[in-house]
C-alpha cells in the first residue's frame with residue numbers, strides 16, 4: 389500500500405526525519421513511538437504531502453506503486469481526498485469553529501462520494517455511533533466549542549474515516565481520551581483495518597494503546613528510527629536504552645497508589661540544530677560507552693527479532709541472548 | 715478550623731442543546747450537577763471520569779471563566795462570583811490554569827516569552843523591569859532554556875508547548891493550579907518529568923493542585939485524593955490508595971479495569 393525509502397525531511401541544513409524506510413501493506417498496522425520532537429508528526433505530514441512551508445522532503449514515497457516524491461500539490465490533494473486520511477494531533481485547530489460538526493463530517497462525503505444529503509447524514513450518524521459520540525442525533529447541530537475535548541477528538545476520527553481511506557495515519561488519536569473510549573477507538577481502528585484492509589500508521593506515546601493496536605513498531609528519536617520490530621516482542625524485551633527508558637517512565641496503578649516520583653529519562657530531545665554527532669541519545673543515556681559520542685551506531689539485530697541502532701549491541705562482552713550486560 | 719484554599723459548594727451548570735424541531739421544548743444538558751468538594755494548600759486533588767462527564771466544565775467554574783447556575787465557589791474564603799471585576803482581576807494571580815489544548819492557548823504570532831509574561835502584565839502591579847529574569851527562571855523551572863523565550867510557538871513540538879503553558883501558569887506564583895489534562899498530550903518521559911515537576915512545585919510553593927485527567931494511572935501517581943465524576947456528579951471521593959484499591963462505586967471499578975488493559 390505505502391512504501392517509503394530513504395525519506396528525509398530537511399529543515400535548513402539539518403533534518404527532522406532522517407533516511408527512514410518503512411512499508412505498510414493493506415490491512416497492516418504499524419506503530420510509531422517516541423518523545424515529542426522526535427519527528428513523528430513530520431514523518432506523518434511527509435506521507436500526507438503536507439510538510440509545512442520552508443521544509444523539503446527527499447526520498448521515495450510510493451502509494452499503490454505510484455511514486456509521489458515529485459508529485460504536484462494537485463496530485464497530493466487527490467490522494468488525500470480518496471486514499472489517505474489523517475487524524476491530526478491538534479483537534480481544535482483542525483475543526484472549523486464556525487461550522488456544525490455534522491456538516492464538517494458530511495462534506496467529504498458530499499464532495500467526493502457524491503451521495504445524497506440524506507445518505508450522508510445517515511453515514512455521519514453511523515460514524516458518530518462507531519466512534520462513541522454520545523447522543524449523535526443532536527450533536528450533528530453543535531459547534532466544535534460545544535463539545536468536550538474527547539468528543540472533538542472523536543469527531544476528527546469520524547471525519548478521517550468518512551471516505552473509507554486505504555491508508556489511515558493517526559497522530560496521537562487516543563491521547564485526549566479516557567481509557568474506556570480509547571479502548572473503543574483502538575478496537576475500532578483494528579477492526580476497520582481488518583475488515584476494509586486499511587493500512588494503519590498509528591503514532592502515539594501511549595505504549596499500551598500502541599501495543600493493543602499495532603503489529604509492528606518503530607521507535608523514533610531525534611529524527612532517526614532507533615529500534616524496530618514486532619510490537620509485542622519489542623515492548624517485552626526492548627534492546628535500545630531509549631525504548632527501555634520510555635517503558636519505565638510509564639505511570640502504573642500499583643498497590644499503594646499515591647504521590648511518588650517516576651523514573652524519567654533525564655533532559656529532553658535535543659534541538660535539531662544541536663544533535664550530538666554520534667548516537668543522538670548520548671548525553672541522556674544511562675548506559676553510554678566511550679564510543680557513543682563520536683560514532684553513529686549502525687542497526688544490528690536484536691533479541692526481539694528486530695533491529696536497533698546502539699553500540700551496546702556490538703559489544704564483544706555481549707552474552708548469547710544478545711542482551712547486553714547491565 | 716483552617717480555611718480551605720478552595721471550597722466548592724453544590725455547584726451546577728446547565729447548557730442548552732439545539733431543538734430537534736422548531737416548536738420542541740429546548741432540551742437542557744446538565745454538565746455539572748451539584749458538585750461539592752474542598753482543596754487544601756499543598757494538596758493535589760485528582761478529578762477523573764470518562765469523556766464528557768463534566769471535568770472541564772467544573773474547572774471552568776473554579777476558574778471563574780463560567781458562572782455556576784447554582785452554588786458557590788470560595789477561593790480562600792471569598793465567593794469569586796461575588797467579587798467586582800477589578801477585585802477578581804487582582805486575585806486571579808493566585809489561581810492559574812493549564813489547559814487541555816495547549817495549541818489553542820498560545821498566540822502563534824507572539825514570541826513565547828511574551829505569552830509567558832502575559833499574566834504578569836495583566837496584573838501590572840509587579841515591577842516589570844525584572845520581567846525578563848522571571849521569564850528565564852520560569853522557563854528553566856519547566857525544563858526549557860532561557861533563550862527559548864525568543865522563539866515562536868510553531869518552533870516547538872507539542873510537549874514543549876505544554877511546558878510553555880505550564881510556565882505561563884506558574885509565573886505569578888499562584889496558590890492554586892488547575893490543570894485540565896495538562897500532561898495528556900505529553901509523551902511518557904516528559905509526562906513523568908512534568909508530574910515530578912508539579913510535585914516539586916507543590917512542595918516548594920505549597921501549591922494546591924486540582925488535577926483533571928482521564929488517565930487513572932497518571933492520577934494515581936500524583937494525587938493525594940481522588941474525586942470520581944460521572945454524568946456531572948461526583949460519585950466517589952477519598953484518598954488515592956483507597957479509591958483505587960477499594961472503590962466504593964462499581965463505575966470506578968470499570969474505569970480501573972479499562973486503565974489496566
Ligand SMILES: Nc1ncnc2c1ncn2[C@@H]1O[C@H](COP(=O)(O)OP(=O)(O)OP(=O)(O)O)[C@@H](O)[C@H]1O
Nearest residue numbers: 534535536537538729745765766767768769770771
Ligand atoms: N459550551 C457548551 N455548550 C454546550 N454543551 C457543552 C458546552 N461545553 C461543554 N458542553 C457539554 O457538557 C458536557 C461536559 O463537558 P466537559 O467539557 O466538562 O467534559 P470533560 O469531562 O472535560 O470531557 P473530556 O474528558 O472529553 O474533556 C459534554 O456533554 C459537553 O458536550
Ligand SMILES: Nc1ncnc2c1ncn2[C@@H]1O[C@H](COP(=O)(O)OP(=O)(O)O)[C@@H](O)[C@H]1O
Nearest residue numbers: 399404424425426427428429430440869870871
Ligand atoms: N515548521 C517547522 N519548522 C522547523 N522545525 C520544525 C517545524 N515543525 C517542527 N519542527 C521541528 O521538527 C522536529 C520534529 O517535530 P515533530 O515531528 O512535530 O515531533 P513529534 O511529532 O515527534 O513530537 C522538532 O525538533 C521540531 O521542533
Ligand code: SF4
Nearest residue numbers: 667670673680698699
Ligand atoms: S549508542 Fe551509546 S549512547 Fe546511544 S543508546 Fe546505545 S549505549 Fe546509549
Ligand SMILES: [Mg+2]
Nearest residue numbers: 428429477872
Ligand atoms: Mg507530534
Ligand SMILES: [Mg+2]
Nearest residue numbers: 536537770814
Ligand atoms: Mg475536558
